[in-house]
Amino acid sequence: MSDKSPAPAPRRARVRAPELIGEGGWLNTGGRNLTLADLRGKCVVVDFWTFCCINCLHVLDELRELEEKHRDTVVVVGVHSPKFAHEAEHRAVVDAVERYGVEHPVLDDPELATWKQYAVRAWPTLVVIDPEGYVVAQHAGEGHAHAIERLVEELESEHAAKGTLARGDGPYVPPEPEPTVLRFPGKALGLPGGHFLVSDTTRHQLVELAEDGETVVRRIGSGARGFADGDAAGATFSEPQGLALLDDGSVAVADTVNHALRRFDPASGEVTTLAGTGRQWWQGSPTAGPAREVDLSSPWDVAWWRGRVWIAMAGVHQLWAYDPADGTVSVTAGTTNEGLVDGPGEQAWFAQPSGLAATGDRLWIADSETSALRWVEPDGSVHTAVGTGLFDFGHRDGAAGQALLQHPLGVTALPDGSVAVSDTYNHALRRYDPATGEVTTLATDLREPSDAVTAGDDIVVVESARHRLTRLRLPEEAVRVASVAHRTQRAATEVAPGTLRLDVIFQAPAGQKLDTRYGPSTRLLVSSTPPGLLLGGAGAGTDLSRALELDPAVSEGVLHVSAMAASCDDDPANEYPACHVHQQDWGVPVRLSGSGANRLPLVLAGMDA
Known part of the structure; x- marks a missing residue:
């Protein structure tokens, strides 16, 4: 095209x-x-x-x-x-x-x-x-x-x-509406003195709870969806999630739907904005600069590590960091491609990183869409402890290479050097021990746990779908759970081995045209799992049609396709037309068959002919 x-x-x-x-x-x-x-x-x-x-x-x-x-x-x-x-x-x-x-x-x-x-x-x-x-x-x-x-x-x-x-x-x-103290809480933080701070996500507030984890001390935010700084009563959030205690005693807040990083001062009750504009980041936007001038995309969790606030930027499958010393924000790892690829930070792939926990030598990551537990080294390299990719998940303990999680949203550093994983869709709390490489189950019968914090010998779990914090004694022995493995139930598309024509269909909306003022206005990136499925056609380009060469020796796999197109209002009289970015990632399960199709149409916008 x-x-x-x-x-x-x-x-x-x-x-x-x-x-x-x-x-x-x-x-x-x-x-x-x-x-x-x-x-x-x-x-x-x-x-x-x-x-x-x-x-x-x-x-x-x-x-x-x-x-x-x-x-x-x-x-x-x-x-x-x-x-x-x-x-x-x-x-x-x-x-x-x-x-x-x-x-x-x-x-x-x-x-x-x-x-x-x-x-x-x-x-x-x-x-x-x-x-x-x-x-x-x-x-x-x-x-x-x-x-x-x-x-x-x-x-x-x-x-x-x-x-x-x-x-x-x-x-x-x-x-x-149901009258609960919390409503789908997202993340929690232990405050100095023993209180807990919880992101009351659906009510667009932060809630400080007493040491019992139940008694409300105060609410921060008006409860209305919005994006305004101010005191505890007047400030507004939009579905806040992650919380991190900073070295000055303030709290960084991942204000997810506002695409912003906020700061809450427990002493004064004031809420201010550290990073983000309130607009969602799109391909081509700046990835570094003064923090209040750079767009973010659905920050889901935050952690204080090595002098910066690290941000799980779920919306673009990356890690970013805010540097309070110079007030800047920048990408630290991830390409924006969705998947599971380890290596140097600038080459790694994530899939909705949603939970962070910092230890001295590692930043742990709950990478939710790949059902994975991963970590970053001080040199910026990315590694995977548990997880294999976008389409395999389940509940299986044992050696990390064989263990399975299901869409975890939280990770917590434990005193013995291991980490607890809030295994959200398995309704379980799991444990990974780096010393042994083993995964065990600490607790079951939770309801969508999304985070946890340690409190002495206990661990306090955010049971998001039960609208509460649940205190558990850290068990010495694992819970025995029957192993279950799943694959996504989407049916595979049957395609013929050899040459497969990939067509991403994009028709500019009425009254608009593709924006070519600064070069090509389209982008197409293709890869596969396993990599050997593609003998030719992988990589990036600007044409939305491409000939892929599929290896007949590989019977099935997944084609990963990422497409972007930019269009602007088609009005010659308007010197500064409004422009829009359209983008989508596809993971297409395919099965090679002699009777399969030799064309794969994917509609970005329009109707396939």
Whole structure:
């Protein structure tokens, strides 16, 4: 594909939208089962998501403004399509819908029935259905809200003229709130003196608890979603997560949805901003500089290590660091490619790093999407203790090379030199001992543990889905657990060995064109697991089409495809047009077969012909 804007495809292929079906049923509808017929007359945006996926969470935030602005004509319908075994549990989906403030109907589709009907290949994917029930657009990845809004405005005008637009309230029915002290807490920190500071994520606050872990001493933040500095009563956060005690007694806060690093002073109660602009980082943005001028992307946890605040930048699969000495922030490890690759920091791959714990000689990382425990050495090199990649997970103790985790979100340094892992989707607390290389289970029957802190001989676990802190005595012996191994249940795509044509379809939204003012406006990166699957075609380039050469001797694997396209408003009179970045990562399981396809189309934006 050239860097010139492609000839427009037929804008509205008349493809009837498949019905929305899922064994888990509907949420946020007051118990009502919806059909597409119930939504006739509305512009419907179907959001295929899964709650482990940071890109899906970004899209939830992108859609909030669209939902509010077009509340009487647009219905967003979430279709929850699980990756991990835990995500197929209905109770977990119910929790996630509340946890992330989803204010539209959600269909729980644990068997991926609707996913398959719509031929979806990636999380997140957005499908637009017009008021007459026809699919008119498909977008994969992030950055499409502006294009969808423009399409919605066209549909509103067209169908108002035809008399097929139905204005009025949609089918969303909010659930009843529950009166708990904490609501889906994320991370915790032990304060000097024995109190605990907890990020009360869904309520957009920090909460200081007494030594019992239950009694509220004070709340920090108004409780409204926002991004404002100020005193404890007036400051605002947006789904804060990680906390780290700094050497001056203040606390660094990963303010996740604000894409910011905040500072809380326990002595004065003041909240200030250390890093971030409130905008999400996109490809091409600066990766170093004055901290208040550099965009961040979903910082999930923080740790004080070797004189800097290290940041688990889940949104771009990297580690960053804030240097308080000169007030700068910079990337320290990771390429932004999603996967599990060790080596020098600038070459390593992560997948939603979500938990950090510092010891003298190592920075430990819970790398959630690869279900891995990893660490960084003082020289910046990255290593893996437990985990094999994006698609294998489970609950298995034993030698680290064979052990399995399931989407861990937290890691905690223990006094004996080992580390505890909050093995979130296994509802367990695990232990890795670097001295022996063994993984054991410390506790089970927790509910989505997301972090833990030591307190004397005890460990205090954040049971996020039970909305509480749970104190446990560190056991001397491991708990025996039956081994379970899983692979993602997505069906593999059958492809022919030899030459496979990869086409990433991108059609610039109406009224826009590819931005070629500063060079190529598209980027494509391809790799594979195992690496030997690709005999040719791996690497980076600017063309969105590429010939891949698959080794016939490798029967199956995963193609990792990362695509980006930048488009700007096509108005010659505007010297500074608004520009937008569209990007998506695909992990496509493939199986080589003589009868398989020789073309793999992936839709970034538009409709595949």
